Amino acid sequence: MKNIDDIDWHEAAAALKFSNKAIIDGRAVAAQSGETFETFSPINGKLLAQLPKMGEADIDAAVAAARSSFEDGRWADQSPAARKKILIRLAELINAHRDELALLETLDMGKPIAKSIGIDVRAVANCFAYYGEAIDKVYDEVAPTSNNYLSLVTKEPLGVVAAVVPWNFPMLMAAWKVAPALATGNSVILKPAEQSSLSAIRLAELALEAGVPEGVFNVVTGLGPDVGRALGLHMDVDGLFFTGSTMVGKFFMEYAAKSNLKKIGLELGGKSPNIILSSYKDTAHAARVSADAAWFNQGEMCTCPSRLIVERSIHDEVVEVLKNQAKNFVPGDPLNTKTEMGAVVDARHADRVMEFVDVARSEGADVTIGGNRARIETGGSYIEPTIFDNVQNDMRVAQEEIFGPMISVIAVDTPEEAIKIANDSPYGLASALWTDDLSQAHQLSRKIRAGMVYVNDYDCDDLTTPFGGYKQSGIGRDKSLHALDKYVELKSTWIKIA
Template structure:
């Protein structure tokens, strides 16, 4: 912190391993459970962004980090993970204060982060090139993978540190430098993470943080000529703008965007298990996840029963203080998101959906200014309704009936998104048949909302470009170079390069 008052902490940018003031004016950071302003960060100007990117470019071109041995980068990543574990309670608490998600969820995410960095520490030391057999005599060819350069990592507010780790782990393991721009709603946790990285011995300029709105700071970062790759998680509409801007500079880009994921319940499903998966899929994190199972498709034979039981489960969910261990659903993250969720509840009613549960703000007497809404279930939804086609990013379930397997697949794939899907059935044959037909980057069979650093995550269609996590993520932060060696044993014809 640059300075502080008894109630509001003042933060700067983080550049060259130091807290620095910015040219841009202040932005308030608000606790959505109380509506109190508890911190302020800069709204970085293009000049501020330029300082951060220039620092990262200097660290890449002139600094030691890209030239560290992979084993040394791996040692740093492990040490960094250990520091995160030591500060897990602090980092979880900051995120809860920023976005209102459950403390137990944020704490669980933070405690997993060291494993992400340990995983990429291991991959950093694995063989990354190939030796290729050739049709030419006396020639040897091999490939090597080298870091891209400066990575712009633009992250959302729903899981700020976890989704940053998805980018930071492979980017650093490959030897890149990073400029992170967190959401203006959740900037403090990222600034604190950067301080921990510096304390663990990361060279200056390797990991910088700029805070601010999409305009001007985000746009300036994407358009900066010294940025080599943009890695973005957020709304699909913003992703389209970023892809177009990055394309003008021929930058590498990866986009993890929105979803309208189907959670499909067949008549032969284990219904108690499926209901648990439906509740976790749409009401976990107050529905504020890109993978939320917001379209619940139920076979006609079980439709009325599932609607009734899901409504009962929704009404029983404990909404309240996200820091209370007994709370099952916290707030939505911001006033804008709160208004959006309530607006979509009205849109669903206007379009003819039947309200089964919720549909109103939630009152928490101890936190009267909190941004709480009731878990909401709409039935008799058709797939052409806005509530079934547009991403709400809130705790609203749209329950849609289907006749048979073909009908379920048709409805599930009738969307511009393709991030995830769930299938609940007692038939292993059906599970695999349906999984093969779904146009989604992740399919969960008799489970939902599981991810790992070891497996790829990303989507089809408007759900994004590229994949995060797993070994492919590391390759996505590298350039491949082909090297040719003449061993002196071949016959050279200068007019026939293929000889």
């Protein structure tokens, strides 16, 4: 495999061939209506592909294929060791097709190619390998009941599982759901975001090559109000697992209630507080890490530390370091391996993100740096790294998820005020706390209402730890062995012993 700096990525992109069909029952298919929708690259605004615009009839076909494959046991009845072998083979194929998959991610959503390779593709392969390796090491239970009964507690697959995933990490968010769902024996229907469907289709093709039986892993393409809603309301989908906005997550809860009370898992929005206290002596380091985390992936992350809460005595130093760090995130060509910040996902999203610049000013915040579009001549969707200062926590830029490269700086006088502001949010996904005082770290981290608290770092990541949030940041957890629980039913079986 070539070093990434030895590849002409523009040439590779021009030569790239990819499927423009969905995958149902192991076959590449168009929408039954014949309709398509267009997907454009945010790198230059040019048309990438026309993909099947699927509707209810197509969803019925995908669900029927998944149901048939589940009921006849072609996957669910295979031993955990057999499923393990196939999932590990899929991980190997993902690594073998590293460059192709990375290109699909970069062309579809604008992230730098070096990040697509070094982070996304690597993490996707690791995810399938992790759950493949894990599944034959998860045991059922024998309950400690009386001696005249054998009481078994067993985990059985849900059946037909739908996964609806976003565009910011197209393959990785899919892997976080598809890998544990397949490992536990379910049949899966994946609905990628309409902005970033290409890698999902390729992933399904590689799954077939790895040995996942036809009908077990299906990919349907189309618009959220059509395909997502049809999956959410379908009476033969046993579980639906979604990553995306809180607003859409609430729709899926409604769909479950209006249909068959299907099991729901939701990983939703965030407005993560990042608290830097004066008790952390290396203020510059904390500020640099905070900037890197906030502007990584163009700020298009639900865990983005976009609310930077700083003790007033170190505020000026922190802001100055942020401004200097912005020089490392000047938007560049995503197909250049040296680029740190690429394009946001599309022109429509860029317009929405840019609206917050006017919102910040209208509410009295200062735009300290950035706040402009970049690389306009390319036709792409690029935005400068941006800092809003003198922000109050009740401002929209402190309460709403922007999903772009923008940091809101909030000054506080005490650690207690910092915690109060951190928790004054409808979200509770990620958070961070910077302090050299060990007792303070223990005490304050327990007071933060969030599913993840990073102390003296940000965005620490490992498959062995659960990912998810409190409040309107969702229900359930991705990653770790805990994620397996979402895709199984618990059954108690009582056997009387004569």
